[in-house]
Amino acid sequence: MTETKAGLIGFGNIGAGVVRLLQENAALIKGKAGTGIVLKKIADLDTTTDRGVMLPPGTLTDDVNEIFDDPEISVVIELIGGYEPAKSFVLKAIERGKHIVTANKALLALHGEEIYAAAARRNVEVQFEAAVGGGIPVLTAIKGNLAANNFGSVFGIMNGTCNYILTRMTQEGADFADMLAAAKQLGYAEPDPTFDIEGVDTAHKLAILASLCFGTRIDFNAIHTEGISGITAHDVKFANDFGYHIKLLAIGKLSSGKIEARVHPTMIPLHNPLAEVNGVFNAIRLTADFAGPVMFYGRGAGQNPTASAIVGDLIGLARSMKAGAGRRMAPLGFLDSMIRDIPLKPMSEIVSKYMLRFSALDKPGVLAAISGSLGRHEISIESMVQTSKQSDSSIPVAIVIKTHEALEGAVQAALSEIDRLDIICMPTVFIRIEDNLE
Amino acid sequence: MTETKAGLIGFGNIGAGVVRLLQENAALIKGKAGTGIVLKKIADLDTTTDRGVMLPPGTLTDDVNEIFDDPEISVVIELIGGYEPAKSFVLKAIERGKHIVTANKALLALHGEEIYAAAARRNVEVQFEAAVGGGIPVLTAIKGNLAANNFGSVFGIMNGTCNYILTRMTQEGADFADMLAAAKQLGYAEPDPTFDIEGVDTAHKLAILASLCFGTRIDFNAIHTEGISGITAHDVKFANDFGYHIKLLAIGKLSSGKIEARVHPTMIPLHNPLAEVNGVFNAIRLTADFAGPVMFYGRGAGQNPTASAIVGDLIGLARSMKAGAGRRMAPLGFLDSMIRDIPLKPMSEIVSKYMLRFSALDKPGVLAAISGSLGRHEISIESMVQTSKQSDSSIPVAIVIKTHEALEGAVQAALSEIDRLDIICMPTVFIRIEDNLE
Numbered sequence: 001m002t003e004t005k006a007g008l009i010g011f012g013n014i015g016a017g018v019v020r021l022l023q024e025n026a027a028l029i030k031g032k033a034g035t036g037i038v039l040k041k042i043a044d045l046d047t048t049t050d051r052g053v054m055l056p057p058g059t060l061t062d063d064v065n066e067i068f069d070d071p072e073i074s075v076v077i078e079l080i081g082g083y084e085p086a087k088s089f090v091l092k093a094i095e096r097g098k099h100i101v102t103a104n105k106a107l108l109a110l111h112g113e114e115i116y117a118a119a120a121r122r123n124v125e126v127q128f129e130a131a132v133g134g135g136i137p138v139l140t141a142i143k144g145n146l147a148a149n150n151f152g153s154v155f156g157i158m159n160g161t162c163n164y165i166l167t168r169m170t171q172e173g174a175d176f177a178d179m180l181a182a183a184k185q186l187g188y189a190e191p192d193p194t195f196d197i198e199g200v201d202t203a204h205k206l207a208i209l210a211s212l213c214f215g216t217r218i219d220f221n222a223i224h225t226e227g228i229s230g231i232t233a234h235d236v237k238f239a240n241d242f243g244y245h246i247k248l249l250a251i252g253k254l255s256s257g258k259i260e261a262r263v264h265p266t267m268i269p270l271h272n273p274l275a276e277v278n279g280v281f282n283a284i285r286l287t288a289d290f291a292g293p294v295m296f297y298g299r300g301a302g303q304n305p306t307a308s309a310i311v312g313d314l315i316g317l318a319r320s321m322k323a324g325a326g327r328r329m330a331p332l333g334f335l336d337s338m339i340r341d342i343p344l345k346p347m348s349e350i351v352s353k354y355m356l357r358f359s360a361l362d363k364p365g366v367l368a369a370i371s372g373s374l375g376r377h378e379i380s381i382e383s384m385v386q387t388s389k390q391s392d393s394s395i396p397v398a399i400v401i402k403t404h405e406a407l408e409g410a411v412q413a414a415l416s417e418i419d420r421l422d423i424i425c426m427p428t429v430f431i432r433i434e435d436n437l438e
Numbered sequence: 439m440t441e442t443k444a445g446l447i448g449f450g451n452i453g454a455g456v457v458r459l460l461q462e463n464a465a466l467i468k469g470k471a472g473t474g475i476v477l478k479k480i481a482d483l484d485t486t487t488d489r490g491v492m493l494p495p496g497t498l499t500d501d502v503n504e505i506f507d508d509p510e511i512s513v514v515i516e517l518i519g520g521y522e523p524a525k526s527f528v529l530k531a532i533e534r535g536k537h538i539v540t541a542n543k544a545l546l547a548l549h550g551e552e553i554y555a556a557a558a559r560r561n562v563e564v565q566f567e568a569a570v571g572g573g574i575p576v577l578t579a580i581k582g583n584l585a586a587n588n589f590g591s592v593f594g595i596m597n598g599t600c601n602y603i604l605t606r607m608t609q610e611g612a613d614f615a616d617m618l619a620a621a622k623q624l625g626y627a628e629p630d631p632t633f634d635i636e637g638v639d640t641a642h643k644l645a646i647l648a649s650l651c652f653g654t655r656i657d658f659n660a661i662h663t664e665g666i667s668g669i670t671a672h673d674v675k676f677a678n679d680f681g682y683h684i685k686l687l688a689i690g691k692l693s694s695g696k697i698e699a700r701v702h703p704t705m706i707p708l709h710n711p712l713a714e715v716n717g718v719f720n721a722i723r724l725t726a727d728f729a730g731p732v733m734f735y736g737r738g739a740g741q742n743p744t745a746s747a748i749v750g751d752l753i754g755l756a757r758s759m760k761a762g763a764g765r766r767m768a769p770l771g772f773l774d775s776m777i778r779d780i781p782l783k784p785m786s787e788i789v790s791k792y793m794l795r796f797s798a799l800d801k802p803g804v805l806a807a808i809s810g811s812l813g814r815h816e817i818s819i820e821s822m823v824q825t826s827k828q829s830d831s832s833i834p835v836a837i838v839i840k841t842h843e844a845l846e847g848a849v850q851a852a853l854s855e856i857d858r859l860d861i862i863c864m865p866t867v868f869i870r871i872e873d874n875l876e
Contacts, residue, residue: 021728025586031653031776032585129583135729137583144582145567145575145750147470148463215469273721273735276711283711290459291573291746294736297711298729308729312583323763338469 003036004318007067007098009089010079011044011060014103014130016051017307018077023053029311033318037311041067064089068096075317077310078102087111094118094126101313103130103306109207109220116331125320126331127313132205133158135305136298137312138284142212143333149288151213154252155434158205160280160301161189161196162228162248166265167278169236170245176231188280198227199248199263206250210261213286214254215334216342218261224347226264235429238357238400239267241385245275246431258345267355267433273297274437285437293438348409353382353433356411358399358418359426362389366423370399377414379406396425402433441474442756445505445536447527448517449482449498452541452568454489455745456515461491467749471756475749479505502527506534513755515748516540525549532556532564539751541568541744547645547658554769563758564769565751570643571596573743574736575750576722580650581771587726589651592690593872596643598718598739599627599634600666600686604703605716607674608683614669626718636665637686637701644688648699651724652692653772654780656699662785664702673867676795676838677705679823683713684869696783705793705871711735712875723875731876786847791820791871794849796837796856797864800827804861808837815852817844834863840871 008015022029022037030036042055043064067073076093078100080086086107090100091114100119102108108115108128119126129139133156142151157163164186165179172179180197183189195201203225207218228248239246244267253260268275273295277283282300287293299305320328330336360366371381380403387398403411415428446453460467460475468474480493481502505511514531516538518524524545528538529552538557540546546553546569557564567577571594580589595601602624603617610617618635621627633639641663645656666686677684682705691698706713711733715721720738725731737743758766768774798804809819818841825836841849853866 017728021586025588025727028588029586031773032581032771034773135584135726136732137579137729140583141575141579144754145578145747146573147753148459148467148746148749150463150466271714271716273711273714276709276714288573288746289463290455290742290749291575292737292740292743294574294734296732296734298732302730304728305730308587308726309583311586311728315585316582319766320758320761320763323758323766325758325761325763325766328757328761328763328766334469335472 003038004033004074004314004321005038005040005072006075006077006314007070007073008039008042008077008079009064009067010081011042011046011051012079013303014306015042015079016053017303018310019053019055021307021311029315033315034322035318037314037318040073041070043067068092073098074321075099075101075314078104080104081106083107083110090115091118094122094124097122097124099124099317100126101310101317102126102128103310105131105204105208109204112208112211113217116336119331120336123327125317125327125329127316128208129313130306130309132208133282133284133296134298134300134302135308136282136284136296136300137309138296139212140312141296142286143329146286146288146291146294147333149290152254152287152289154209154213154284154286155274156202156205156209156250156282156284157247157274157277158250158282158284158300159196159202159248160282161193163277163282164188164280166228166231166246166248169231169233170240173233173237175233176229197229199225202248202250202263206252206261206263209250209284210252210259212332213252214259214342215332215338216259216340219344222344224262224264228265231265234398235357235431239355239431242355242383242402243270244268244433245270247275247277249434254342257342259342260345260350262347265431267431269435269437272437348412350408351405352408353405353435354403354411355431355433356401356403356415357429358424359396360399361423361425362393362397363423367399369421369423370418373414373418377410379410379414380404441476442471442512442752442759443476443478443510444513444515444752445508445511446477446480446515446517447502447505448519449480449489450517451741452744453480453517454491455741456748457491457493459745459749467753471753472760473756475752475756478511479508481505506530511536512759513537513539513752516542519544521545521548525553528553529556532560532562535560535562537562537755538564539748539755540564540566541748543569543642543646547642550646550649551655554774557769558774561765563755563765563767565754566646567751568744568747570646571720571722571734572736572738572740573746574720574722574734574738575747576734577650578750579734580724581767584724584726584729584732585771587728590692590725590727592647592651592722592724593712594640594643594647594688594720594722595685595712595715596688596720596722596738597634597640597686598720599631601715601720602626602718604666604669604684604686607669607671608678611671611675613671614667635667637663640686640688640701644690644699644701647688647722648690648697650770651690652697652780653770653776654697654778657782660782662700662702666703669703672836673795673869677793677869680793680821680840681708682706682871683708685713685715687872692780695780697780698783698788700785703869705869707873707875710875786850788846789843790846791843791873792841792849793869793871794839794841794853795867796862797834798837799861799863800831800835801861805837807859807861808856811852811856815848817848817852818842
């Protein structure tokens, strides 16, 4: 075999990046893969928009069947995004015995199981390094050299929009709304940024990471997902005073036969490498029973990093085909028969430390009322600060408490009790803390 | 094939870790590799010392030929360390058509070329993830999913002994000698720590990393290697005042057709994730033309992380063999025919920023003399501090200068001129600075 021939479905920004990388680094890629890798066909309904790359005549088509029907094409790259027609196209390519490379995290998070089962039947591979962490080769690592490990946890800062906003809020003491506007202006946030800032994009990635780490199916809709739109400059400042940065963290943990899978703003200790992941950068941190903690850091999005991940997957497949291998690895790195159903832990059962920010009237007995309620729910206080007294006692003060580890159900119960007190002026803000980062 | 059978040569601490990992995570490993992986034979001259693991009778032998002569054994794990007999054993195993997994960085740094050529002739693989960065799967990443990239640089903090000492010097303002003693007491430094603290271990790893990143042969003996034994508490403090941490950094860079390969104490900006790599942790940072900067962080040594890397390599080989592949990848990730000779840049030609610490008498004209000499050599000053004046002008003061980018040859020439001045009391200390870390 002198060339590996691939077909690309969906010719947008990322697709153009793949074309450019395959062209610019063609000799290098051939030297790494052992065969040249060419895009024989690119299918898109739009065949006229200039994508800034040159293509040999006859490459671009608006008929996706030219890819499915071409027996020379051994790998199909799906870059349409979304659920349909992406899912139908992927399944059809698998039926035709073609390996799949995709960057479609939403598709895999919701329909991975069906796709992986189809791939097993046809003995083809499904690779998707670009779906999580852009140019960071974390999925390859989990499935590959770290494969001998049981993973205890996976944490990720995986949304550049959120991390950019939180970083500037931290560095400048700015408000969320202003920094979201700045992110939009710079192209770091979509015109409708809901998926990013409300944590949905991060939850898609967590579903994929957790399924790889724990060898399980994850019900995407059961992932507890909070975004960053409720984080204020005050929260950022108080977190700093306690020695933390706030990050939108995806958290997957496996303990006592249950999985925690949650996405929410999280306080991370200053000087931990994860706390220093700034701007649009991403990081993923694993704890593995033999390898220990391992962290990966890099560009989580963008045309070039995403193209790097996609072409990396292509090279892997080309190497296997050239060496005479059929399907070398199942999509999750486990034999399909090993994939287990592991129950998700309800949020009320998780254990965490918390920063609680109360807006309370500055009256005698306030602290006794709050701490009494926390105590009755077996929540103990690690430290506390109160903003300076107001001359007018009808103006609320902030009482900020850092708790020891507590059951989330107990915290919720205590807060619902406390928030009904007359002296409490606004719903209490609470942010979870991850302290145990080696 | 129901089982992949391996032979292990060298049954010490790491070998026992491999045995334990293969036993403890046997079901997981089988589920990942698609076949069970068993150590059929373990060869060591010492067959009596208790290594804390149970072995089936007949596994341990003092005759290494039992491994070479066993046709069922398809992979040989070399964990003897050092040059001989490790090299002879590896070459003999290759001759018998067995794949190699090794953690032997010294062997590969000096004799990699000969070993890789033999492996190519016999169409077997040589895998060595454990040779660099312990449990951090950085080599797999470079050869694997990042394979489509041209690398511009590779930086590494890759010696836990040095990083532990430097971290404590930074955090406590302590002296090198005291912290080395502490590291010895804690088992973080060998009784004879020369290889670690003088940078030789780091240079071995750099030779391997640079050959993978740049697709070249590296003459290990040509790598400029400085250790940390000359770093004082003063240096650490001045570096901090300028906004830096001092790390023992391995630096590989490719530019204008030449390679820089050097190991020396280096100042890294505070708040860069690389500067927050503390204690015995390791980190490796790559810049890739498409993926951008990528950093990997984790435990760089120890029984468990090293076993993770070795068994990860075994799983990769088992997957390929089960899928019917012969040799899937050349040792450096490049076709052997692609490996180029790239000249090493002499140190006099490198360009860097520098912190220069002069010990000078506190007399009029001192600064003019120093800055005049620097200026004549086209070295411009970015900032300067001077310790407080002494009442006794025969006691030297420290003048610390941070330069803009300058040619190392010019800096050396200027310092040799300045150090001959009567007002200079001790040889000037200079530490290179890496500022351009995104």
